[in-house]
Amino acid sequence: MTSTLDIIIAGGGRVGFQTAEILADRGHDVTIIERDERTVSDIADQWLATVIRGDATNPEIIDQAGIERADVIAALTGESGLNLAVCLAAGELNPDIRTVARIDRKGGEAYTEFVDAVVFPERAGSRVAANEILGSDVQTLADVTGNLDIMLIRVAEGAPAAGKALSDVRFPEGTVVVSDADGERIARADTTLTPGSSYVVAVEPDVVDEVLNLMRG
Numbered sequence: 001m002t003s004t005l006d007i008i009i010a011g012g013g014r015v016g017f018q019t020a021e022i023l024a025d026r027g028h029d030v031t032i033i034e035r036d037e038r039t040v041s042d043i044a045d046q047w048l049a050t051v052i053r054g055d056a057t058n059p060e061i062i063d064q065a066g067i068e069r070a071d072v073i074a075a076l077t078g079e080s081g082l083n084l085a086v087c088l089a090a091g092e093l094n095p096d097i098r099t100v101a102r103i104d105r106k107g108g109e110a111y112t113e114f115v116d117a118v119v120f121p122e123r124a125g126s127r128v129a130a131n132e133i134l135g136s137d138v139q140t141l142a143d144v145t146g147n148l149d150i151m152l153i154r155v156a157e158g159a160p161a162a163g164k165a166l167s168d169v170r171f172p173e174g175t176v177v178v179s180d181a182d183g184e185r186i187a188r189a190d191t192t193l194t195p196g197s198s199y200v201v202a203v204e205p206d207v208v209d210e211v212l213n214l215m216r217g
Contacts, residue, residue: 004029006070007028010033017047020049022130068093151200152199156195166191
C-alpha cells in the first residue's frame with residue numbers, strides 16, 4: 001500500500017466517525033457513507049471531510065464515493081449483515097480493494113473467508129479498526145495519556161531512516177523509539193533501524209506524519 005490511502009468508511013456512527021478522525025489525522029483521504037440524515041448533519045458540523053448520504057450497499061452510492069480508486073473500504077455500521085453486504089459489493093466493483101467489516105457477535109473470525117479483516121468494537125475501539133484498515137506495517141498499540149500514542153512501525157526499504165543508527169536519525173521532538181528490532185531490547189543510540197523490522201515508538205500526534213515519513217518513506 002502507498003503511504004497515503006484512499007479510504008471509504010460505511011457508517012458514520014461513533015465507531016465509524018472516530019476511526020475516520022484517526023485516519024484523517026494520519027493524512028489519509030477518508031470518505032464517509034452514512035444513511036441517517038441527522039448523523040450526516042452532525043458529522044458535517046464537526047468535520048470537513050467528504051460525507052455522502054445514502055445506502056452503502058447501493059452500487060451507485062459506492063461508485064459516488066470513488067470505489068474504483070479506493071484502497072480500502074471499512075463497513076463499520078452496527079449491523080453485521082449490512083457490513084458484510086457492503087464489503088462483498090465493494091469487492092465486486094473493485095477486486096483489488098481491502099475490505100474490513102465490523103462484526104458484533106462471537107465466531108466472527110469465520111467471516112474472514114469473505115473479507116480481509118474483521119473488527120469487534122465490543123472488545124476494542126476505533127484505534128483497532130484503524131489498524132485493521134491500514135494493515136500491519138503501522139499499528140497504534142495504545143493511548144498512554146491524552147493523545148500520546150504507542151505505535152508499532154515496520155521500517156520500509158528505502159525509507160530515510162532505513163539502515164541507520166538511532167543517533168544518526170533526526171527524529172522530531174516528541175518522539176521516543178522504545179524498542180530495538182521486533183521488541184527484543186530497549187533501543188539505544190547505536191540501535192540500527194533495519195528495513196523489514198518493527199520498532200515500538202512513542203509519539204505525539206503532531207509529529208506522527210514526520211516519524212512515518214522517516215520510517216516508511
